Amino acid sequence: MIKKELRIICPNGHLGFSPTKEDSFWLGAQTKPDYYCSDSGSDDIGPGPLGADKCASLYVWQKHDLELMLLASREQGVPMIIGSAGDTGTNSRVDMYVQIIKDLATEHKIPKFKLAYFYSEVDKRYLRNKMENGAVIEGLDSRSFLTFEELDKTERIVAVAGVHPYIRALEMGADVIIGGRSSDIAIFAAPAIKEGFPENLAYYAGKVLECASFCAEPYGAKESVIGTITHNDVKVTAMAPWQRCTVASVAGHAMYERSNPYYEYFAGGMLDMSECLYEQWDEKTTRITNPKYIPIEGKIKVKLEGSTKVGEMYIGIAGVRDPYTIKNIDKVIELSREQVMQKFGDNGYELHYRIYGKNGVMGDLEPVKEIKSHELCIIVQGIAPTKEMAEEVTMTGTRQIFYARLPEVKGTAGTAAFVVDEVLPATSAYRWSLNHIVEVDDPLELFDVKLIEIGE
């Protein structure tokens, strides 16, 4: 029998990145939603975590958030769906989340349940084969086609899943789903589509729910919201007593993090929100009607994210207070660069300076050209093929700010203040090398869904 409505709770817009606020979560859980869904990933965190295959979020926060959702959903006997496990959705992050669920099941003596999971890493040979057979891996956002050279250099690639593996997992009877990299909206749309609700409303629900309380006001992240999907509309309700979903906050959220407020693309099609109607339903709830779902014509296109290693990286920090040095800071940086060049030449490494107090935050986009600050902080970023070289490049680049040979400087005992007289090892430097799409014959060909039974 087809349900009249489906209620989905989203406790966190990026599970584990900062802990879920528990009060509004339990208020939402008390209303017994039909699904507990949350995305745990983002490409906002930069290319480092994908390249280095590590999390951007703390393990304890991830476990905390998974624990809340697992306990509530198992207690109530409804499914829980997590996408983009461990920030990046790589295979190791999926394994890590599956293990957390297993550990929690043991710790809390949870009765037997079915857990489905799928990986989303893409083997470079798969793409190479496609390209050798004439397929074009199209670039997004003005990028050009993927080249063999760029593919070979890339460290790791994930494919961004649509609803397909989630629907498959639900059909297999999963109680808990841990997904690889996914479109955040798919995590919410999949259960609604699987339960027979219209695709346009299912995808819209995903769009509005995926960032949890970012669609509510006043501003406050990590609070729960509940989306209610019927056959005619979507309603979204804030669970925190101090937040409301208003027409302004919900319509405003449609444009969040997207270059265009009207169109949302995912594997399988596009959501057109240009004729959406928004109305205040009750104090804490906004009702949305009239989104349109435009299925893709021809083969499904799946987005790919890839990260390439640039080198090993160290970070140096220097403070400057002397007004003459501040006035001549560009010269100081130039002198410092020269010292690095004398040792290492002018290529084979990267050396970047960001000058806080001048244009450290905005760089070339900064319209304020005059330095108004009485002190500056300079962050030095040195990148090289080996850790030893990166350390020396960064150390030279930082310490030479201290030794800058400005002709009229009064402070001849040193022109920089150091918090620590060392440079700090950082995660290797990476660059987003793939923001592309690949055509697939079968929407599941990159996402193999597996089902296991766990619990007591």
Place this chain on the structure above:
Amino acid sequence: MKTIKLVDIAKTIRSKNAGTDRITFDIIFREKENYELVKASKIITKEFIANLFQICESRISDFVEFDPAYAIKFTILRLQPSGSPGEGDVFGCQQYPPLLDIEIPV
């Protein structure tokens, strides 16, 4: 002519990544009147934004007046993807402040 600063009439002025290669900017008003005032002033255009940030107009990939949310939205292409070596704002969330002081004639 009497003017008012955008910061004094907008509810939200923000910037954020739109994927790995773009930064998108949102100027959102609570009151329809303020939104209409800014829209009618025709101050905020692609050309104006390009001048403000000293970039080519071709780097502005989208510019939309979004009536349902009383919002003006535009998106710029990054010169390098977010988080690349030398980039200073991984989330792209601190690029909006020059918008705060835009003067709108009243």
